[in-house]
Amino acid sequence: MSCSFCLQDQISKCNISFDPTNSIKQESDHHLSKNLKFLSLVLSVTILSTPLFIFKYIDYVSKSRSLDNVSEEVSLSKQLAYRVDAFLSVHPYAKPLALLVATLLLICLGGLSLFGVTDGSLVECLWLSWTYVADSGNHTDSEGIGWRLVSVSISFGGMLIFAMMLGLVSDSISEKLDSLRKGRSEVVEQNHTLILGWSDKLVSVSKAHAIIVLAEDGNADQSDARALRTVLNLTGVKEGLRGHIVVELSDLDNEVLVKLVGGDLVETVVAHDVIGRLMIQCARQPGLAQIWEDILGFENCEFYIKRWPQLDGMQFEDILISFPNAIPCGIKVASRGGKIILNPDDSYVLQEGDEILVIAEDDDTYSPATLPTVWRGSLPKDFVIPKTAERILFCGWRRDMEDMILVLDAFLAPGSELWMFNDVLEKEREKKLIDGGLDVNRLMNISLVNREGNAVIRRHLESLPLQSFDSILILADESVEDSAIQADSRSLATLLLIRDIQAKRLPYRDAMVTQVHRGSSSQGSWIGEMQQASDKSVIISEILDPRTKNLLSMSKISDYVLSNELVSMALAMVAEDRQINDVLEELFAEEGNEMHIRQADLYLRDGEELSFFEILLRARQRREIVIGYRLANSERAVINPPAKEERRRWSMKDVFVVICS
Numbered sequence: 001m002s003c004s005f006c007l008q009d010q011i012s013k014c015n016i017s018f019d020p021t022n023s024i025k026q027e028s029d030h031h032l033s034k035n036l037k038f039l040s041l042v043l044s045v046t047i048l049s050t051p052l053f054i055f056k057y058i059d060y061v062s063k064s065r066s067l068d069n070v071s072e073e074v075s076l077s078k079q080l081a082y083r084v085d086a087f088l089s090v091h092p093y094a095k096p097l098a099l100l101v102a103t104l105l106l107i108c109l110g111g112l113s114l115f116g117v118t119d120g121s122l123v124e125c126l127w128l129s130w131t132y133v134a135d136s137g138n139h140t141d142s143e144g145i146g147w148r149l150v151s152v153s154i155s156f157g158g159m160l161i162f163a164m165m166l167g168l169v170s171d172s173i174s175e176k177l178d179s180l181r182k183g184r185s186e187v188v189e190q191n192h193t194l195i196l197g198w199s200d201k202l203v204s205v206s207k208a209h210a211i212i213v214l215a216e217d218g219n220a221d222q223s224d225a226r227a228l229r230t231v232l233n234l235t236g237v238k239e240g241l242r243g244h245i246v247v248e249l250s251d252l253d254n255e256v257l258v259k260l261v262g263g264d265l266v267e268t269v270v271a272h273d274v275i276g277r278l279m280i281q282c283a284r285q286p287g288l289a290q291i292w293e294d295i296l297g298f299e300n301c302e303f304y305i306k307r308w309p310q311l312d313g314m315q316f317e318d319i320l321i322s323f324p325n326a327i328p329c330g331i332k333v334a335s336r337g338g339k340i341i342l343n344p345d346d347s348y349v350l351q352e353g354d355e356i357l358v359i360a361e362d363d364d365t366y367s368p369a370t371l372p373t374v375w376r377g378s379l380p381k382d383f384v385i386p387k388t389a390e391r392i393l394f395c396g397w398r399r400d401m402e403d404m405i406l407v408l409d410a411f412l413a414p415g416s417e418l419w420m421f422n423d424v425l426e427k428e429r430e431k432k433l434i435d436g437g438l439d440v441n442r443l444m445n446i447s448l449v450n451r452e453g454n455a456v457i458r459r460h461l462e463s464l465p466l467q468s469f470d471s472i473l474i475l476a477d478e479s480v481e482d483s484a485i486q487a488d489s490r491s492l493a494t495l496l497l498i499r500d501i502q503a504k505r506l507p508y509r510d511a512m513v514t515q516v517h518r519g520s521s522s523q524g525s526w527i528g529e530m531q532q533a534s535d536k537s538v539i540i541s542e543i544l545d546p547r548t549k550n551l552l553s554m555s556k557i558s559d560y561v562l563s564n565e566l567v568s569m570a571l572a573m574v575a576e577d578r579q580i581n582d583v584l585e586e587l588f589a590e591e592g593n594e595m596h597i598r599q600a601d602l603y604l605r606d607g608e609e610l611s612f613f614e615i616l617l618r619a620r621q622r623r624e625i626v627i628g629y630r631l632a633n634s635e636r637a638v639i640n641p642p643a644k645e646e647r648r649r650w651s652m653k654d655v656f657v658v659i660c661s
């Protein structure tokens with residue numbers, strides 16, 4: 001009986017399992033799923049192929065239009081490419097947005113393709129597609145040709161997507177760093193120095209302590225015109241300016257116009273004029289170039305102006321020896337509207353509000369001390385400024401030649417000669433000088449001697465009496481002044497040729513040749529001859545590139561003027577304190593006070609032991625301010641020396657650096 005029940009139960013189970021209706025339903029679902037998978041596969045292939053057909057159609061339309069309309073210059077494909085480029089360049093988020101769309105499209109197409117070649121659901125396939133995009137190694141578990149082909153394709157697409165993403169991130173970081181380095185980010189500083197030269201955009205201009213407008217290379221008038229526009233923009237800032245404007249100009253004639261526009265806000269430094277005046281000063285006083293570099297640079301001593309109320313009522317003679325770590329040079333007189341008087345009378349009494357101009361290492365390294373007891377003594381001999389006629393040679397043609405001639409005429413004694421040697425025709429020279437405002441007939445102390453020739457051709461230079469000149473100035477020629485390397489190459493070649501010609505014309509050359517044969521090297525003798533020739537005459541080379549300066553410094557065959565560096569130093573000093581510009585203008589000018597190098601025998605006797613303070617007071621008997629010295633065995637001068645109260649034995653070959661009129 002139990003067996004019959006068990007048999008009936010098994011039969012009933014078999015009837016349930018093999019229900020024909022259920023079987024038909026499963027078969028129908030299978031066909032539907034298969035059709036959906038096939039449809040998804042076809043859809044993904046169609047979507048992938050659509051861009052190709054679109055590009056082919058656009059190309060076909062472009063060619064058809066070009067055949068129908070010959071005058072059409074831009075094809076449809078180029079217009080479309082231009083629109084895409086414009087969209088990507090104009091909109092800042094276009095690139096990351098395009099990358100996001102490409103990523104989503106790859107995931108969707110990959111999911112549809114996987115749905116067509118695998119048994120998984122659409123959601124599972126989309127997730128699987130994302131894993132292939134994110135990690136190319138996830139497709140290793142794929143089975144079957146279709147699955148593997150699709151998974152590899154998605155992985156390749158994922159690698160391309162992430163490569164583009166890395167490139168986009170790298171470009172963004174690089175652009176941000178470049179922007180920070182170039183100063184394009186917003187400036188939140190105050191009392192800083194703003195330099196305008198690479199761009200005329202205003203960057204936190206109203207809060208700047210000083211604004212420097214740099215000159216551009218190239219045409220002088222165009223550079224000054226740009227500086228004028230910049231000054232106009234600065235004066236029109238709504239918030240106003242807290243600091244002053246320092247403008248580097250290229251032509252002296254444009255200075256008046258810039259000052260007219262800028263008013264009291266503007267301080268000007270005419271680079272070409274400053275260098276020309278320095279060259280003339282340094283040509284007449286060898287060694288002055290190094291002193292100017294020390295004073296204009298911030299590495300050694302420079303000018304500072306400060307108020308010291310405790311010194312009110314003291315005479316300037318006593319103020320001179322009141323600073324152990326500084327040298328007073330002048331007074332900023334409050335009763336005269338803040339006018340700076342260089343080298344005032346010893347009897348001038350410091351008034352309330354007056355400030356003292358000093359040369360010191362830094363603005364916080366000096367202060368007045370107790371007045372020392374200093375023995376004045378008397379000068380060993382009377383000093384008479386020698387006024388003998390000189391012969392000067394200019395090699396090259398400068399843009400402001402007429403200004404240099406006028407300055408030289410004011411410095412030199414009557415009967416002096418200025419020889420001008422360059423490749424500018426004589427008639428053209430006269431025209432340029434007249435156009436510049438120079439009347440040759442009104443020159444009081446010098447007469448002009450014109451010679452035509454190329455300063456880098458030896459036979460042209462040999463036609464000149466080079467051994468007879470007191471000073472030779474090698475100018476950065478106007479034709480190549482826009483290129484520092486080319487100008488310096490010409491100047492260096494001219495210098496070497498002149499020194500070699502001078503050395504061969506020396507009367508003691510035969511003796512030097514004999515010494516060479518006794519053991520000196522040919523290279524050493526060559527440099528030695530030039531160095532001995534340099535002792536007979538002064539050559540000042542206008543150098544624009546610091547690398548050329550190093551060559552001349554090592555050879556010691558020329559006293560140099562480093563144009564760009566000296567101008568940069570002057571701009572920085574005026575930007576730090578605009579009052580210093582008045583001091584520099586007077587020291588550079590042919591009238592008023594200037595720097596001189598004096599022999600030691602003017603202030604002391606042989607074997608005499610004196611302190612620097614004592615020499616300083618002795619020099620006051622000639623209305624001079626001693627600011628430093630250069631020992632006979634030293635190559636560089638010492639400005640604002642330490643231990644000013646200590647006595648030492650001086651040599652008659654020592655020289656002193658003074659400020660006097």
